[in-house]
Amino acid sequence: MDDKLNKMYSDFKGRDVLDGISADNFDSMKDQSFITPENKEFFEDMLRVGWLSGQISSSGPMPNTGKIVSTQFTAASQSKEVATASAGEVWQVMGACANRVSGSGTFTFVISFSNGAEKVRIESLTGTGFNEFNITSTAGPMYVDQNLSLVCDSSGGSFPTDCDVLVALQRVR
Numbered sequence: 001m002d003d004k005l006n007k008m009y010s011d012f013k014g015r016d017v018l019d020g021i022s023a024d025n026f027d028s029m030k031d032q033s034f035i036t037p038e039n040k041e042f043f044e045d046m047l048r049v050g051w052l053s054g055q056i057s058s059s060g061p062m063p064n065t066g067k068i069v070s071t072q073f074t075a076a077s078q079s080k081e082v083a084t085a086s087a088g089e090v091w092q093v094m095g096a097c098a099n100r101v102s103g104s105g106t107f108t109f110v111i112s113f114s115n116g117a118e119k120v121r122i123e124s125l126t127g128t129g130f131n132e133f134n135i136t137s138t139a140g141p142m143y144v145d146q147n148l149s150l151v152c153d154s155s156g157g158s159f160p161t162d163c164d165v166l167v168a169l170q171r172v173r
Helices: 007-012 023-031 037-053
Strands: 067-073 079-083 090-102 107-114 119-127 133-135 142-145 149-155 162-171
Touching: 023 037, 067 079, 067 149, 079 090, 079 162, 090 107, 090 119, 107 162, 142 149, 149 162
Parallel strands: none
Antiparallel strands: 067 162, 079 149, 090 133, 090 142, 090 162, 107 119, 107 149
């Protein structure tokens, strides 16, 4: 295909591909495309640009994207978003734990997925000591994207003064 007719070339001519394309830009371009024989080269270019700009991965988790998000709870009956994703991003939930920072008493956490209106419970944990309680899922990999966030609800009769919920995430898209 002639470069002047190639939409990818014309849209990004003169721009630094590695720094100039976000997940949202990439998705917008992809969403405006139709799979036709005429667009075969365009989609091949999309794959190359996606790999080079770090917006897609051909081998699973994206390198250097792992992070641990910490959310502090200071009282019972709190609900907080602990993991969210920007437009076009997908994060795999690798694990989570709760850790008492100070105080005494029983604490309970419920980890759920939420679409903003409804929640689907994944795991809950209850503790009284300074131990970490690992949250795992038997359902397989869990993902957070722009439509589905990870939330945590706290409760307890005598909730300690400070507890942290930590979630390990790895970006897969």
